[in-house]
Amino acid sequence: MQAPTLLISKELPSLKYTYAPDRFDETWEAPLSILLGLGRAAGADFIEFFLERVNYISCMAEDDAITSISPRLSTGAGVRVFRGKADCYVSTNDLSFNGLKAALEKGLSIMGLHLPLPNAFIPEIHLELLRDYATKKGKDAWLGNCSSMREMGDVLLSANGELAQKADHVQSRRAVYFRDWQEVLVASSDGTFARDIRLTQSVGYSLLCADGTNRSSISKRSGSTSDPGFLRTWDYKADAEDVSESAAKMLYADYVESGSYPVIMANQFGGVIFHEACGHLLETTQIERKTTPFADKKGQKIAHENLTAWDEGITSDAFGTIDMDDEGMPAQRTLLIENGILKNFISDRAGSARTGHPRTGSGRRQSFTFAAASRMRNTYIAPGEYSIEDLFNSVEKGIYCKKMGGGSVGPTGQFNFAVDEAYLIENGKITKPLKGATLIGEATEIMDKISMCSNDLGLAAGFCGSVSGSIYVTVGQPHIKVDSITVGGR
Amino acid sequence: MPTINEIASYAQTAAQKLGIQKFDIYGSTVDETSVQVDQGEPQQMKASNRSGITVRVWNDAHTVGVTSTTDVDLIGLELALKTAHEASEFGVKDNVPDFSPEATAAIAHANAADRSPQAEVSQLLQTLVGAEKELLDAHPAIVGVPYNGLAQRDIDRFYLNSVGALRHEAHSYASLYLYTKTEEEGRKPRSAGAFRVSTGLAKLDINGCLKEAAEKTISHLNYEKVKTGKYRVVFSPEAFLSLLGAFSNLYNAQSILDNQSLSTPESLNTQIASPLLSVCDDALHPDNVGAETFDGEGTPTRRVPLITNGVLTSLLHSTGTAKRMKTEPTGNANMGAKVTVSPNFFHVFPGEAASEEYSLGTADNVILIDDLSALHAGVQALQGSFSLPFDGWLVKDGKRISIESATVAGDIREVLNSIIYVEKDLEFTGSGVAPRVWVNELSVTGE
Incomplete structure (x- = not known):
């Protein structure tokens, strides 16, 4: 897509650019295409600019007072320079032409390249017509339609009041909300030129109860990625009821006895097991690092034949939904595993270049300070044919994991998950609450033990931390049965 | 800028x-500038x-x-x-x-500019490629160093206010991490690593990092499952500091005032740990690389005795918590809509003299925990409980056998109170200095 040479390097200082300082629009085409041309003239194989503007606010109610309202404003840009399959990434707060040029120059120098000499011709990079998801989908008005500071405070105080009424033995109550508005612009030397606005919001409770030496702490969160009125419609009464009930049950729970058990994991956030134990290992980043046991298993059976799983960015208003990824590629629906057979990996641009797996619209990052990497979006196990009763009836003695905490997977595929709310199952029935459980295992072994999936798929908002920072994702699954898993306890 | x-x-x-x-x-x-490499080639470079x-x-x-x-x-x-x-x-x-x-x-110890010149990226790459090669050559089973990085960073911090306060300091850091992966026929992949930080590339202990990563990796090649049960446990300095950090609400005044702590205001001057243990927060400790001399509110940092011979002797304070608890700020504040408090740099050392001293060289059926992982998931900070995967060894008759995969679970208050020995030799880690700490008994889940 390179046009005949039009510009000479020494003419750059005399050029006057008038691009919008407070909006990423078509006016950015000229300066960015020139900078991309400069990078190509210097010998880079591929260059990408990622521009970002953020308007974030968080609000917290503790007991009966608003104790924190915290706005954050941020602008910045990152430039990624590829030479062969190697790349570097340079970020800066300075969005002026000279600031971006300095970042480019730094990136080029890291790659052993230099800006062209004064009399060198600069190839012009023809960018596509701005692919503007924000304007096309009416997102420009989102920020103005979100809750005001006053409304945030009012809702959270009402919510915390509700929790005070519902819960017993309360030591502390917190209701927390955040709104993360992000405008991004991507321009790259393959002609990509795309803009989007993301609006991520989350609200939830954190309840700590204590009675003597007995303690329980339960959190619950929900999220939205497209509804400016999200906070106004938060059903905090239902959530207060749910959190209070869980905290009361766990307050006097016994510690789980460690050992190996069959486990039934609840739907929604129970999906964190698939996210950690398998999803991360299907990112091309892991193939590049040689830290996934699935690298050469495409087309092979890696899981129980009853298991099918997806990663996608298109479910309406799910927490990991994106119209385009952070490399300007439209989001897709990616079939990861079908009836136990590995079908696809999750790939970004660099991962695709280095592993050969096609890009899936999964290049994501926390902010301009990170290069994009292959990351999950909405990741879930598909519903199966069993009822929840079928799952419970198949367990003589086991553990029901109703609310999962966080988890992680190590470089050799070992994973672990904390269980916030667990119950003992005896002869197919829940008999008593248990606390202190951790699920431990190996990714390659656990996937073949997910033998039953019920038909009640549910999704839950989550946060995922990895090489390109912390991003918003959805985890999900129906109720599933794992035939046997090591449970760490006392 | x-x-x-x-x-x-x-x-x-x-x-x-x-x-x-x-x-x-x-x-x-x-x-800042950082590089990663893969099999002798640049993987990613960032600035x-x-x-x-x-x-x-x-x-x-x-x-x-x-x-x-x-x-x-x-x-x-x-x-x-x-x-x-x-x-x-x-x-x-x-x-x-x-x-x-x-x-x-x-x-008292102001040091406005503690700067080392940044090395060229090519030098960083050359250094890291060399380190990777040495590690790959250390043992045939080491097939990769999938997690590696060499970084250098210059930081300028400042605080100012409308009545004339103006503080400024500058620091340089260089850091290196190397985490290996092994492959052997019929054996599970194993991994181990090491980390070093210094004030500049020239002072970075690259050989020490290499040696530690190689020795640890080789020590984990021959592994065994450990039986589930109760064991006497020895925490490495890094592992013990991880626990202290995860349960910092114990001595965090803001957490206590928010009812988000295992302690209460009445806990001050009470016994919360074995008399064998003493802990200070000491931002100005000579081993603290790039020690910060003031906090987010401009308050000078200092040495704060948190636990003295097992007694909770001080808390970490911001200006606001100090005022509410009628004491002085300690230089541990982070500015925000709600000012938070956090530790700067731990110094753990023996308290009262132990009645009996122990040695790993003669220990039997003792578990040495080298590194705790997944603290974000396995620590219930407000309940005091933890259940965490770890890397470590079962010590039998003084010999170390790598543990294949296991978790350790317990309650931090019980851990602190069941310390039976605090060794004398201190080691520097990124978050503090500490010796190995022996705990009488904890639950370990293996096979």
């Missing part, structure tokens, strides 16, 4: 224009030059609002001050934060 004095000038100008009388600003600028500030504004009703921004020019600062002023309408009415009474106090 504007200089600190320019930011101060912009802030004064913008505040005057907006009619703001009282404000303060904490900020930093970072200039960043960025800044960020947090402004607090008090309104006429004396409530406070906050805003953070990365735009530190005049326009950005004006917007930040204006937004903070709007937020101040919703600021807390009770216990309103104020300037630190020590924001202009002299700093």
